Amino acid sequence: MKELEYPFDSSYIMKKSKSLKKALLSDGSDRIHKKIAVLGGSTTHDIIRILELFLLNYGIEPEFYESEYGQYWQDAMFPGELNDFGPDIIYIHTSNRNITEFPTMDDSKEVVDEKLRKTYQHFETMWKKLSDTYHCPIIQNNFEAPFYRLLGNRDFFDIHGRLSFINRLNEKFAEYARKASDSAESFFINDINYISSCYGLDQWSDPLAWHMYKYALCIPAIPTLSFNVANIIKSIYGKNKKGLVLDLDNTLWGGVVGDDGVDGIEIGQETNLGQVYAEFQNYVKMQKNIGVLLTVDSKNDQENAIAGLNHPDGSLKPEDFVAIKANWEPKSENMKAIAKELNILPESLVFVDDNPAERAIVEGQIKGAAVPEIDSPEHYIRIIDHAGFFEATSVSDDDRKRNEMYMANKKRTELEESFTDYSEYLKSLEMEAEIAPFEKMYMPRIAQLTNKSNQFNLTTKRYTQDDIEKTAADDSNITLYGRLKDRFGDNGIVSLVIGNIRSDAELHIDLWLMSCRVLKRDMEFAMMDALVKKALERGVKTIYGYYYPTAKNKMVKEFYDIQGFELVSEDAEGNKTYKLDISQNYENKNKVIEVK
Numbered sequence: 001m002k003e004l005e006y007p008f009d010s011s012y013i014m015k016k017s018k019s020l021k022k023a024l025l026s027d028g029s030d031r032i033h034k035k036i037a038v039l040g041g042s043t044t045h046d047i048i049r050i051l052e053l054f055l056l057n058y059g060i061e062p063e064f065y066e067s068e069y070g071q072y073w074q075d076a077m078f079p080g081e082l083n084d085f086g087p088d089i090i091y092i093h094t095s096n097r098n099i100t101e102f103p104t105m106d107d108s109k110e111v112v113d114e115k116l117r118k119t120y121q122h123f124e125t126m127w128k129k130l131s132d133t134y135h136c137p138i139i140q141n142n143f144e145a146p147f148y149r150l151l152g153n154r155d156f157f158d159i160h161g162r163l164s165f166i167n168r169l170n171e172k173f174a175e176y177a178r179k180a181s182d183s184a185e186s187f188f189i190n191d192i193n194y195i196s197s198c199y200g201l202d203q204w205s206d207p208l209a210w211h212m213y214k215y216a217l218c219i220p221a222i223p224t225l226s227f228n229v230a231n232i233i234k235s236i237y238g239k240n241k242k243g244l245v246l247d248l249d250n251t252l253w254g255g256v257v258g259d260d261g262v263d264g265i266e267i268g269q270e271t272n273l274g275q276v277y278a279e280f281q282n283y284v285k286m287q288k289n290i291g292v293l294l295t296v297d298s299k300n301d302q303e304n305a306i307a308g309l310n311h312p313d314g315s316l317k318p319e320d321f322v323a324i325k326a327n328w329e330p331k332s333e334n335m336k337a338i339a340k341e342l343n344i345l346p347e348s349l350v351f352v353d354d355n356p357a358e359r360a361i362v363e364g365q366i367k368g369a370a371v372p373e374i375d376s377p378e379h380y381i382r383i384i385d386h387a388g389f390f391e392a393t394s395v396s397d398d399d400r401k402r403n404e405m406y407m408a409n410k411k412r413t414e415l416e417e418s419f420t421d422y423s424e425y426l427k428s429l430e431m432e433a434e435i436a437p438f439e440k441m442y443m444p445r446i447a448q449l450t451n452k453s454n455q456f457n458l459t460t461k462r463y464t465q466d467d468i469e470k471t472a473a474d475d476s477n478i479t480l481y482g483r484l485k486d487r488f489g490d491n492g493i494v495s496l497v498i499g500n501i502r503s504d505a506e507l508h509i510d511l512w513l514m515s516c517r518v519l520k521r522d523m524e525f526a527m528m529d530a531l532v533k534k535a536l537e538r539g540v541k542t543i544y545g546y547y548y549p550t551a552k553n554k555m556v557k558e559f560y561d562i563q564g565f566e567l568v569s570e571d572a573e574g575n576k577t578y579k580l581d582i583s584q585n586y587e588n589k590n591k592v593i594e595v596k
Contacts (some may be wrong), residue, residue, distance in 0.1 A: 001027075004057040017049055024056040024244060031061040037087035039072035040062060041094035068455075068519050072098075076126045078422045079133060080098070080171045090130055091139040094123075096146055096166055103160045105289040112159045120172045125175070127187065137186035142316055144196040148385035151392040153232055158392075166193075231388035241370055241389040243293030244284065244345050245335050248326070248354035249304055252284075252316060254276050254377070257308040258300060263441035268313025270445035270490035273377070280380045281316045288320065295323040297334045297351070302326045312441075313492070331358050332365035350389050352380075371412050426522060426592040433523065433595045434483040435530040436473040445493055450511065452581065454552040457513040458545070458559060469582050477499050480532050482527050484518050484593070494518045504543040507531075511547070512559075525589035528563055532582050541583040549574040563589070 003012065003020060013020065029503045034055075043083050055062045065085040067075045072092055075082050099119055122481030123140070130138055144161045147153075155161030170193055180187035183437050209215040234240065254266030254273045266274040269283070288294060294316075298305055305326035309318045318324065323341055325334035331353070339346040353359055354374060363371040373382050438446055443547045447465040455459065463471070472479050482495035495518075498511040509531075514524060535543060545560045561567070565578035 001056050004054055013050060013053065017053060019094055020053050021056065024053065028216070030060060031056065031059050033061050033063065034061045034088045035085060037062050037082055037090045038086060039067045039075050039090065039092045041072050041098035042068060042071060044093055049094065050228060055334040061356050066151045071519060072125055073122070076130050078425065083133070087134055087136055089139065091190070092141065094141050096143045099143065099166070099169070099363040102162050102196070104122060105160050107160060109159055112165070116165065119169060124174070124176060131185065131187070137188065139188045140173065141190045141192045142173045144192050148381055150290065152235070152388060154391070154392050181357055182263065186519065197446045200332050201283055208489065222280050227388070230494060231391040232393060235391040235393040240391060243295060243342070243350070245295050245297045245338060245351045246284065247348050247355070248296060248300060249309055249350060250354045251284040252281055252309060253311070258304045262307045262311055264310060264444060265311065267311055269490070270313075270447055274313070275379045275402065278313065278315065281314055283381045283385070284399055285315050287390065287479060290390060292390050292518070293308045294321045294347075295338050296321050296325060296551055297331050297338065298326045299328055299331070300326040330361065332362045335362060335366060335369070350384070352384065366454060410478060423592065429486040429521075431484060431486045431521065431593040433526050433593045435480055438468065438479040438481055440494060442481060446496060449496055449515070450492065450513065454550070455514040455555050456515070456519065457553050458509075458547050458556050459511055460548060460550055460553060461511050471498055476533065478538065480506065480530055480534070483521060484521065484523055491515070493516055495523055497527055497531055499543070500530065501534070501538060505534045505539050506544060509546065522590055522592050524559070526593045529588045529590050530595065532586050535582060541581065543582060545578040545580070547578070548578040
């Protein structure tokens with residue numbers, strides 16, 4: 001099919017995938033059938049959808065197994081459904097987002113080397129397990145370059161640089177592939193490091209520019225190259241900027257804290273936009289590691305500003321800033337005051353604000369100050385990082401001591417890579433859960449979770465924020481949210497339960513859902529134990545649960561059976577009613593999560 005031959009129109013293929021598939025399947029071709037397991041460290045649905053088209057075009061009719069979100073390692077090491085599937089080929093789709101431990105500026109060479117060894121061992125253990133179990137070809141992504149360089153060009157060779165770390169890790173992957181090739185083991189690298197570069201390199205490396213003018217890059221890219229070289233030179237001669245002056249509302253978080261309240265701003269893992277702002281806060285906090293001064297310049301009441309910075313899902317806290325100006329004075333005057341307090345020139349600061357009017361005023365009032373034109377929040381990191389304000393040609397001990405070092409993401413501690421059984425693996429995670437009735441601060445996130453969770457959702461009821469608030473306020477209801485932490489960090493709010501107490505000491509579960517990012521972690525058992533405890537405190541003797549099947553929630557079809565409930569009824573559509581007697585000898589099912 002011409003549409004699937006290189007060079008192809010990617011947007012056309014994405015839009016017309018259904019009709020292309022229909023045409024391929026009806027063309028009368030004879031195809032071989034192959035079972036392909038896709039183990040993802042990120043979302044893989046659309047990858048599979050388009051991969052199928054190219055395989056069909058090559059005469060291969062694929063049948064896919066798709067791991068749950070982020071469950072690539074669990075599926076590989078503790079096979080269940082994957083074992084039943086019996087793959088002919090396994091593709092592991094991971095990226096640098098799946099690297100759990102990067103070097104920090106305080107790490108010695110020995111510590112960095114150990115982090116590299118552990119990260120690599122995580123993957124090699126998995127490859128050997130899959131090879132020994134399935135004896136089929138394995139395709140593994142290497143890692144793309146990070147989308148920012150904290151140390152600028154130094155990031156390439158400094159042992160603390162993420163780019164250096166990824167390059168070293170890719171070489172270890174390559175060495176394994178070389179050895180596998182020599183031993184006839186079917187192991188292949190999908191070189192996304194090259195592919196991601198090539199997506200831009202095809203424009204950068206212009207053969208015409210070389211053959212006609214002997215430029216090793218295209219003519220339009222010359223300013224980019226020159227700018228990068230200039231950043232190195234200006235850093236050598238002490239011309240770097242010294243600090244960030246940061247707005248708060250819609251810059252460090254989504255929303256206006258004074259209007260929306262702390263519980264209404266977007267920051268954290270519960271919303272897509274919240275994740276974007278959380279990532280930006282993480283990046284800003286990492287700037288402290290190379291000596292960048294952090295300050296706040298916000299039109300806000302001081303109390304609201306401090307409350308926003310103390311949001312539990314934000315990584316930047318008031319103590320991370322050497323100066324906080326939250327008032328109703330002109331921001332240009334605040335910025336001058338900050339510079340005076342720090343005994344530096346105002347033009348040595350970088351003003352970061354989402355409001356173009358505020359940027360224009362500062363730019364007009366403070367000559368020489370850097371005022372980047374930031375637009376939507378997903379671009380904040382790229383714009384600030386690529387501007388080269390803090391190009392790190394060297395990083396001394398004094399630089400690292402300039403600010404007390406706080407890493408936004410707490411480094412994940414050692415996790416043993418090989419276990420004899422799954423329960424030992426779960427115990428090694430050292431999981432901690434916070435399970436409590438719905439709280440006002442989390443109402444927006446709870447409402448959103450009810451509207452976006454489809455797979456692990458027994459009744460798929462949807463709630464607005466107003467519905468959630470009314471439900472929580474109704475004394476006849478028992479509400480619980482579950483927040484799960486482990487050695488890898490905070491997963492945020494991952495599970496919700498709503499039950500209604502009716503006559504005759506009965507509790508009827510109206511909603512039970514859980515985020516797919518904590519599947520197979522026994523969080524459902526911890527939530528059930530907490531629900532039973534709350535129900536007993538309220539005099540409940542019997543709990544009724546309901547399963548309403550949908551196209552997406554088949555994974556929880558037998559949820560209540562596993563929890564020990566008794567099936568009461570089932571209709572022709574598969575709707576089920578269960579009950580559980582908790583009046584006598586209920587035994588807690590959670591054995592691996594510490595509940596606080």
